[in-house]
Amino acid sequence: METVTLVLTLLFAVVVSGILARLLPLPIPRPLVQIALGAAVGLVADWRVTLDPEIFFLLFLPPLLFLDGWRIPREDLFKDRSTILELALGLVVFTVLGMGFFINWMIPAMPLAVAFALAAVVSPTDPIAVSAIAQRTPVPKRMMHILEGESLLNDASGLVCLRFAVAAALTGAFSLGEAAINFLWVAIGGIAVGIALTWLVGWAKSIVTRYVGEESGSQILISLLIPFGAYLIAEHLHCSGILATVAAGLTMGFVEARGNALAVTRIRRTAVWDMIQFTANGVIFVLLGEQLPTILADAADTVRLTGHHEPWWLGVYVIAINSGLAALRFAWVWLSFRLTLFRRPEDRERPNWRIIGAMSFAGVRGAITLAGVLTLPLAMVDGSPFPARDLAIFLAMGVIILSLIAASIGLPLMMRSLEMPPEPTGEAEVDAARVAAAEAAIGEIERTQHRLANGKRDPDTYVNVASRLMDLYRDRIDHQIAEPEQKDVHRRDEKIERELRLAALKAEREEISRRVRNRQLGSEAARKLIRELDLFETRLAG
Incomplete structure (x- = not known):
C-alpha cells in the first residue's frame, strides 16, 4: 500500500509541477520545479525511494529514448551526422580524459580511476533535460536537432567509459586494446539489435494484419514493447541497451514510412506516447529531487573525504566541475564546427561565438548521469568500501542541478537578439x-x-x-x-x-x-x- 501511495504522490507532483511552471513569473524550466517538489516530498514525507540503477534504466530510459529516436527528423540527423558523431563520441572521450585528470588534481582523495568514472557519468548530455530546456527557450531547429542527436548517442559512449573506469578501479588494470574492441561490440551490437528487432516486428505485424486485420490496442501495445525488448536483448548480449533503443526508434520511423497502420491507430498511439513522455519525464526529475535529502544528509561525512571540514567546499567543487565541463565543451564545439559544420558550401557564413556558447550551455546533465553514478559498486574486490563513492554521487547530483540552472539562465541570454542564418522552411x-x-x-x-x-x-x-x-x-x-x-x-x-x-x-x-x-x-x-x-x-x- 505504501508503494502505491508513493507512486500516486510522484504522479501528483508531476501534475503540480506543470501548473507551477506556467504560473511562476520567471521562466523556470519544469525539471527544476520537479526537482524542488521531489525534494519537498523527500523532506516532508518519511519515504525513501531506493533507486536500483538497473530497474531505473529499464523502466524510464527505453521508452523515452525510443520515442526521441522515432520522432527526430531523420534527414536532419543524417545531414549533420559528422558533427553529431564528433560530439557524441569525440567530446565524451575528450571530457573523460580532461575532467578525470582535473578532478583527481582538485580532489587528491579521489583515486584517478574513480575520478575517471565520475567524469564518465557527467560527460553525456541528457536528451530529456535538453528537450525540457528547449520548451522555454526558442532554439533554432538545426541546433536543436544536433543537440538531440548528440544526447541520443553519447549515453552509450559515456557508460562504456564508466564501465572501464570502474573495472580499472576494482582491478587496478586497464587495456586500451580490449576497451576499443569492447566498445565496438557494445556499439555495433546494440545498433544491430535495435534495427533487427524493429524490422522483424514490423514485418511480422504487416503479415498478421494482412490476414486478420488490425486492432488499434494491440498495435499500440506492440509499439510500447519494442523499446523494452530491444533494451533487454542488447543487455543480455552485453551490448548497449541504450543504443539498441535509439536504433529501434530510428528504425521505427522508417517502418512507419510505409503508412500501413490505420488512421485511428496512429492518432490513439500518438496520444498514448505523449502521455508516457510527459509522465516519465516528470517522474524522473521528481525522483532526482527526492534523492536530495538523503544525499545532503551525508554531506558532513562526505566533505571529510576531501580533507576539508567546511561543507561549502563541496559547492566549490561542483562549480569547478561545471566550469571545467563548460570550458571543454566550448573548445570541442568550436573545433568540431570549424572542422565539419562550417566547411560545407551551404554553411560558409559562420555564426559568432554566441552560437557556440549556446551549444555549450545546452550541455545539460540529467537522469542518465544520476543513474550512472548510482551504478558505482559498494565495495572493492577485497570487501573494502569503494573509495569516494558518496562524494562522487554528491558531485554528480550537484552537476545535474547546476547545469540545469546554468542552461536556464545562459541559453536565453545567448539567444537574445541573436540573428541566426536563415533556415530552409520546407x-x-x-x-x-x-x-x-x-x-x-x-x-x-x-x-x-x-x-x-x-x-x-x-x-x-x-x-x-x-x-x-x-x-x-x-x-x-x-x-x-x-x-x-x-x-x-x-x-x-x-x-x-x-x-x-x-x-x-x-x-x-x-x-x-x-x-x-x-x-x-x-x-x-x-x-x-x-x-x-x-x-x-x-x-x-x-
Whole structure:
C-alpha cells in the first residue's frame, strides 16, 4: 500500500509541477520545479525511494529514448551526422580524459580511476533535460536537432567509459586494446539489435494484419514493447541497451514510412506516447529531487573525504566541475564546427561565438548521469568500501542541478537578439507534396469509381459523386488548402462518397510515404500531413 501511495504522490507532483511552471513569473524550466517538489516530498514525507540503477534504466530510459529516436527528423540527423558523431563520441572521450585528470588534481582523495568514472557519468548530455530546456527557450531547429542527436548517442559512449573506469578501479588494470574492441561490440551490437528487432516486428505485424486485420490496442501495445525488448536483448548480449533503443526508434520511423497502420491507430498511439513522455519525464526529475535529502544528509561525512571540514567546499567543487565541463565543451564545439559544420558550401557564413556558447550551455546533465553514478559498486574486490563513492554521487547530483540552472539562465541570454542564418522552411516541399497527393487522390477516385459502378443500375450516381470530389481536389490544388472542403450531399450519395473519399485518402497517404522514401519530403513535414489525413479519415469514419 505504501508503494502505491508513493507512486500516486510522484504522479501528483508531476501534475503540480506543470501548473507551477506556467504560473511562476520567471521562466523556470519544469525539471527544476520537479526537482524542488521531489525534494519537498523527500523532506516532508518519511519515504525513501531506493533507486536500483538497473530497474531505473529499464523502466524510464527505453521508452523515452525510443520515442526521441522515432520522432527526430531523420534527414536532419543524417545531414549533420559528422558533427553529431564528433560530439557524441569525440567530446565524451575528450571530457573523460580532461575532467578525470582535473578532478583527481582538485580532489587528491579521489583515486584517478574513480575520478575517471565520475567524469564518465557527467560527460553525456541528457536528451530529456535538453528537450525540457528547449520548451522555454526558442532554439533554432538545426541546433536543436544536433543537440538531440548528440544526447541520443553519447549515453552509450559515456557508460562504456564508466564501465572501464570502474573495472580499472576494482582491478587496478586497464587495456586500451580490449576497451576499443569492447566498445565496438557494445556499439555495433546494440545498433544491430535495435534495427533487427524493429524490422522483424514490423514485418511480422504487416503479415498478421494482412490476414486478420488490425486492432488499434494491440498495435499500440506492440509499439510500447519494442523499446523494452530491444533494451533487454542488447543487455543480455552485453551490448548497449541504450543504443539498441535509439536504433529501434530510428528504425521505427522508417517502418512507419510505409503508412500501413490505420488512421485511428496512429492518432490513439500518438496520444498514448505523449502521455508516457510527459509522465516519465516528470517522474524522473521528481525522483532526482527526492534523492536530495538523503544525499545532503551525508554531506558532513562526505566533505571529510576531501580533507576539508567546511561543507561549502563541496559547492566549490561542483562549480569547478561545471566550469571545467563548460570550458571543454566550448573548445570541442568550436573545433568540431570549424572542422565539419562550417566547411560545407551551404554553411560558409559562420555564426559568432554566441552560437557556440549556446551549444555549450545546452550541455545539460540529467537522469542518465544520476543513474550512472548510482551504478558505482559498494565495495572493492577485497570487501573494502569503494573509495569516494558518496562524494562522487554528491558531485554528480550537484552537476545535474547546476547545469540545469546554468542552461536556464545562459541559453536565453545567448539567444537574445541573436540573428541566426536563415533556415530552409520546407514549405515548397510541403506544397509539392500536397499537390502530388491531390493528383494521386484524383487518379484513385477515377479508378475506384469505375470499379464500384461496374454492373450497378445507377452508374451515373457514381460518376456524379466522383466528379464532384475530383473538382474539390482540383480546387485544393489551385488554392493550396489542406483538405477538400466538405459539401452537403444527399443521403443516398453518402455511402458512395465515403468510399471514394477513403480511397482518395489512402492514395494521398501512399504518395506522401513514397515521397518520404525518395527523400523528396522531410519526415517531420510528412508526419504533419499524415496527421491531417488521419484526422479527416476519423471524421469520415465517425
